[in-house]
Amino acid sequence: MRYKKFLDLNLSELGVGTYLGNPDEQTDKNYYETIKLALEKGVNVVDTAINYRNMRSERVIGNVLSEVGREKAVISTKGGYLALPPDVSDATAWFRETLVKTGIVNPNDITETGNVLTKNYINWAFHKSLENLKTDYIDVYYLHNPEDQLLKFSRDEFYKKLEDVFSLLEEFVKQGKLKYYGLATWNGFRVPPDNRQYLNLKEIKDIAEKVAGKDNHFKFIQLPYNIAMTEAYTLKNQNIDGENLSTLETAEKLGIYTYISAPLLQSRLIRPVAPEILQMFGVNKPSHIPIQFVRSTPGVGTVLIGTSKKHHLLENLEIENVPPLSREQIEALLRKGA
Numbered sequence: 397m398r399y400k401k402f403l404d405l406n407l408s409e410l411g412v413g414t415y416l417g418n419p420d421e422q423t424d425k426n427y428y429e430t431i432k433l434a435l436e437k438g439v440n441v442v443d444t445a446i447n448y449r450n451m452r453s454e455r456v457i458g459n460v461l462s463e464v465g466r467e468k469a470v471i472s473t474k475g476g477y478l479a480l481p482p483d484v485s486d487a488t489a490w491f492r493e494t495l496v497k498t499g500i501v502n503p504n505d506i507t508e509t510g511n512v513l514t515k516n517y518i519n520w521a522f523h524k525s526l527e528n529l530k531t532d533y534i535d536v537y538y539l540h541n542p543e544d545q546l547l548k549f550s551r552d553e554f555y556k557k558l559e560d561v562f563s564l565l566e567e568f569v570k571q572g573k574l575k576y577y578g579l580a581t582w583n584g585f586r587v588p589p590d591n592r593q594y595l596n597l598k599e600i601k602d603i604a605e606k607v608a609g610k611d612n613h614f615k616f617i618q619l620p621y622n623i624a625m626t627e628a629y630t631l632k633n634q635n636i637d638g639e640n641l642s643t644l645e646t647a648e649k650l651g652i653y654t655y656i657s658a659p660l661l662q663s664r665l666i667r668p669v670a671p672e673i674l675q676m677f678g679v680n681k682p683s684h685i686p687i688q689f690v691r692s693t694p695g696v697g698t699v700l701i702g703t704s705k706k707h708h709l710l711e712n713l714e715i716e717n718v719p720p721l722s723r724e725q726i727e728a729l730l731r732k733g734a
């Protein structure tokens with residue numbers, strides 16, 4: 397396994413994602429076994445979110461950590477979407493009693509997609525994640541698709557919300573409950589500046605600096621990147637000191653580490669291909685093509701591959717026997733339309 401040194405962390409270049417799958421016991425069992433095996437094989441990055449499979453993905457990770465030891469993994473989770481515990485039968489009543497009557501969520505703060513970006517809700521979700529993960533600290537806490545907020549609130553309101561929540565997250569860092577935080581996005585960093593959901597990384601880093609100075613802990617972003625969605629590398633939608641840059645370049649310049657989501661486009665990029673295509677990527681299995689493309693792209697930190705099956709994990713890890721492609725090879729593939 398190749399590792400990337402970043403601040404006090406040594407992050408594996410491949411990580412396990414836990415988004416997909418049914419909220420049931422069989423999927424729990426599959427994830428449990430796969431995550432345990434991944435940690436044995438040298439993967440240490442495990443990514444989740446409170447709402448994935450109704451908190452079940454977090455709880456499975458908590459069970460693995462209890463068995464293997466917390467220090468074996470770099471855990472990232474996310475808060476923002478309303479999340480329901482697995483054992484709730486009446487979701488509306490649970491939501492009213494637990495979140496609304498207690499003042500944790502004001503219904504006016506919820507977007508159409510069920511996203512909430514307030515101190516009260518993130519405080520609740522963060523502590524629930526600690527409980528689910530059976531840990532007293534989180535390595536990386538992501539605000540989940542915060543660009544959804546821009547569909548309901550003005551940019552000024554959104555920036556104020558980020559400022560409030562960043563100050564809460566900096567408090568958690570002081571309390572030893574959190575190491576770093578950031579944004580996990582879907583559209584925000586992949587769209588042009590005139591798009592309503594566009595996120596400007598420098599402006600957002602400036603908010604963290606306003607809250608906590610140069611030593612702020614806004615150090616991570618997450619966004620999709622794959623052969624069919626190349627914007628993180630190809631779209632120069634960011635700007636620092638008058639220079640147009642891609643999101644990956646900007647993150648590097650600002651000292652921010654990048655996790656990549658959906659590298660297989662949720663498995664849709666795995667298809668039978670001709671031997672010369674395999675050769676172009678320097679691999680011998682179709683599933684390795686999208687992984688090779690993403691892990692070789694300059695600026696990419698860790699590639700999160702959603703994997704609930706042990707045989708998928710083992711197949712994906714074989715890529716570690718192959719050297720990554722060079723920048724020139726990636727550029728040539730992009731020119732060809734990958």
Ligand SMILES: NC(=O)c1ccc[n+]([C@@H]2O[C@H](COP(=O)([O-])OP(=O)(O)OC[C@H]3O[C@@H](n4cnc5c(N)ncnc54)[C@H](OP(=O)(O)O)[C@@H]3O)[C@@H](O)[C@H]2O)c1
Nearest residue numbers: 413414415580657658659660661662663702703704705708
């Ligand atoms: N906005 C966000 O913050 C956001 C959005 C999307 C994803 N994410 C994160 O990024 C992670 C990765 O993205 P993703 O899970 O959506 O998509 P993905 O990694 O592109 O694809 C995952 C799918 O590929 C399958 N797979 C894995 N290895 C395979 C192989 N060798 N052969 C065939 N199929 C294979 C998995 O199946 P099995 O489960 O059966 O192994 C799963 O169905 C997520 O799990 C999540 O942690 C974040």
